[in-house]
Amino acid sequence: MTVLEKPIVYVVIPFDGRENKYETYMENLQRIKRKEWKIQTIVVQHDGNISPFSRAFLLNIGIREVLKRRSVKCIATLNLDVSVPPNVDFFMCDKPKEVCGDLTCINHVDGVYVSSANIVLASAEHWEVVNGYTNKASKKEDVRANLYHRFKASGLIRSHEKLTDLANKKSCKCIDQNADERKKKTKQIMYHSDDSNEWKTDGLTNTKYCIDKSYTDKFGSTRLKINSTLKLSNSEMAMIKRPLYTSAIVLLKYKLIFFWSEKSGCTYWKRIFQYIQGIKMIMTEENAHHAFKNGLFTITHFKDSEVLSVMNNDSWTKVAFVREPRERILSSFLDKGLDDHFMKYFCKKKVKSLSEFIKLIKTCKDRHWESQVRLPRCFYNHITIGYMSDIKSFTMLLLKKVGAWNDNVEKWLQSKNVSIATRPHARNAKEKILKYYTRELEQDIFDMYADEYDVFHFEKKLFHS
Structure with a gap:
C-alpha cells in the first residue's frame, strides 16, 4: 500500500509583540486545520524594539525562509488581527488569491488594493514570480506596497482581473473588537495604476537580514528573531x-x-x-x-x-x-x-x-x-x-x-x-x-x-x- 505524505502548508506570520493576539490566532488556526494537512508555522519578529512595525519586510523574510525548504506548495500570509473562517482551504493555491473579503480592522478594497495587512494565499512559485512584498515603501498607502500591482504586472492575473473571486470570498473577522471605531477615523485606500517595474528588484531579492535566534515555541511554530542590520565583527x-x-x-x-x-x-x-x-x-x-x-x-x-x-x-x-x-x-x-x-x-x-x-x-x-x-x-x-x-x-x-x-x-x-x-x-x-x-x-x-x-x-x- 502506498502511503501518501500529508501536503504541507507553510503559514507566515509577522509578529509585532502582542502575545495575547498571537495565542488567540494560533488557537484559531488549530481549529481550522484539517487532518490531512501538515501546517508548519513560521513567526518572524524583530529582535528588539523596532519602530515602525515593518510587516511587509517580515513577511518577505518568512517567505524566503519557506522557499529554502524543499517540496513547498502553498504559502499563506496571515494577519494577527484577523480570524480566518474554517472553510478556507489553504491547499488551494493553484491561482493567487486574497482569502478574506470585507474587513473592519484594515483599510480594504476587495481584490484591488492588497497590502501586507491582507491575507493572501499563493504557491511558492507565485511568490518568487512577484518577488514578494516591497521593502522600500514604509507605508501601505504607497502604491509600491500594493501586492495586486505585482500580481498584475507579472502576468499572474489579467489586467482588469481582481485578486479575489468576490462570489466565493470568505468572510473574515477581526480579533480586535475596537476596530470599527478605528476605521471611522481612517481614510480608505484606493489603488492607482502605475507602470513601475521597481517590484522586480524591490522585494525578496533584496531582503537583508540576520537570524539572531531561532527556536520552537509552545505552539510548535518556528520563531525567528531577526536583525535587519548586517554588521561585521x-x-x-x-x-x-x-x-x-x-x-x-x-x-x-x-x-x-x-x-x-x-x-x-x-x-x-x-x-x-x-x-x-x-x-x-x-x-x-x-x-x-x-x-x-x-x-x-x-x-x-x-x-x-x-x-x-x-x-x-x-x-x-x-x-x-x-x-x-x-x-x-x-x-x-x-x-x-x-x-x-x-x-x-x-x-x-x-x-x-x-x-x-x-x-x-x-x-x-x-x-x-x-x-x-x-x-x-x-x-x-x-x-x-x-x-x-x-x-x-x-x-x-x-x-x-x-x-x-x-x-x-x-x-x-x-x-x-x-x-x-x-x-x-x-x-x-x-x-x-x-x-x-x-x-x-x-x-x-x-x-x-x-x-x-x-x-x-x-x-x-x-x-x-
Missing part, C-alpha cells in the same frame, strides 16, 4: 577575507565576488575567471592556484570598510559555490588522502582507506576538507549559492548575469583541452560513493559537516539504505 571580517591563498575572487569589471572552496571545482572557476578577464597563461596547477601568479584579484586587497560596503551593495553579485560534503570528502581522499607525501607532510600519517582518512581529518586540519561555510551564516541569505551538481548550467547563468557570456566564452568552455585542463582532480566521486562509503561513514560526514547541510540545504539522504 573583527573575527567575522577575518572570516570573510581569509588568508590570501583561500580568499574570495573579485572581478571588478563584472562586480562579482566569488567565494570558493577547495575540491569544489575551484580550478575550473579560476580558469574561467582568467579567460573572461583576458589573463593569458599556460594552464598548469601552479598558474591556477598560486596567488601571486594566477593574476586573480582577491577580497584581501579590499579595506575592511570596502568589504562591508560591497557585501551590502545590491549592485554586486555575491556567489558561494559548494559541493555535497560526501562527494567533496571522497574527492579529497582520492586526490590528497592517497598521496602519501602530502599526508605525511601535512598530517604526519599515511592512510590506506576512506575510513582511516575520515578519522584522521577530524584532528588534522587542512583547507581541502575544511568546512565550506566560510562566511557569517546570515550573509548566505543575501548571496547566490551554486552547486557542483549543476556546474554547467550555473556557469552559463552566472556569466550571463554579470555580462560575461558571449560566443567566444561558450566555445572556449566547450573545447576539449579546456575541459581536461580545468578538471585535473575530477575522480567521478559521486559514482564511487557506494563503493567507498558505508552507512556509518555517511553518518560521520553528516555529523562532521552538519553546518554545511544546514546552511546549503543539502539533503541528508543515505545512499546506503
Whole structure:
C-alpha cells in the first residue's frame, strides 16, 4: 500500500509583540486545520524594539525562509488581527488569491488594493514570480506596497482581473473588537495604476537580514528573531577575507565576488575567471592556484570598510559555490588522502582507506576538507549559492548575469583541452560513493559537516539504505 505524505502548508506570520493576539490566532488556526494537512508555522519578529512595525519586510523574510525548504506548495500570509473562517482551504493555491473579503480592522478594497495587512494565499512559485512584498515603501498607502500591482504586472492575473473571486470570498473577522471605531477615523485606500517595474528588484531579492535566534515555541511554530542590520565583527571580517591563498575572487569589471572552496571545482572557476578577464597563461596547477601568479584579484586587497560596503551593495553579485560534503570528502581522499607525501607532510600519517582518512581529518586540519561555510551564516541569505551538481548550467547563468557570456566564452568552455585542463582532480566521486562509503561513514560526514547541510540545504539522504 502506498502511503501518501500529508501536503504541507507553510503559514507566515509577522509578529509585532502582542502575545495575547498571537495565542488567540494560533488557537484559531488549530481549529481550522484539517487532518490531512501538515501546517508548519513560521513567526518572524524583530529582535528588539523596532519602530515602525515593518510587516511587509517580515513577511518577505518568512517567505524566503519557506522557499529554502524543499517540496513547498502553498504559502499563506496571515494577519494577527484577523480570524480566518474554517472553510478556507489553504491547499488551494493553484491561482493567487486574497482569502478574506470585507474587513473592519484594515483599510480594504476587495481584490484591488492588497497590502501586507491582507491575507493572501499563493504557491511558492507565485511568490518568487512577484518577488514578494516591497521593502522600500514604509507605508501601505504607497502604491509600491500594493501586492495586486505585482500580481498584475507579472502576468499572474489579467489586467482588469481582481485578486479575489468576490462570489466565493470568505468572510473574515477581526480579533480586535475596537476596530470599527478605528476605521471611522481612517481614510480608505484606493489603488492607482502605475507602470513601475521597481517590484522586480524591490522585494525578496533584496531582503537583508540576520537570524539572531531561532527556536520552537509552545505552539510548535518556528520563531525567528531577526536583525535587519548586517554588521561585521573583527573575527567575522577575518572570516570573510581569509588568508590570501583561500580568499574570495573579485572581478571588478563584472562586480562579482566569488567565494570558493577547495575540491569544489575551484580550478575550473579560476580558469574561467582568467579567460573572461583576458589573463593569458599556460594552464598548469601552479598558474591556477598560486596567488601571486594566477593574476586573480582577491577580497584581501579590499579595506575592511570596502568589504562591508560591497557585501551590502545590491549592485554586486555575491556567489558561494559548494559541493555535497560526501562527494567533496571522497574527492579529497582520492586526490590528497592517497598521496602519501602530502599526508605525511601535512598530517604526519599515511592512510590506506576512506575510513582511516575520515578519522584522521577530524584532528588534522587542512583547507581541502575544511568546512565550506566560510562566511557569517546570515550573509548566505543575501548571496547566490551554486552547486557542483549543476556546474554547467550555473556557469552559463552566472556569466550571463554579470555580462560575461558571449560566443567566444561558450566555445572556449566547450573545447576539449579546456575541459581536461580545468578538471585535473575530477575522480567521478559521486559514482564511487557506494563503493567507498558505508552507512556509518555517511553518518560521520553528516555529523562532521552538519553546518554545511544546514546552511546549503543539502539533503541528508543515505545512499546506503
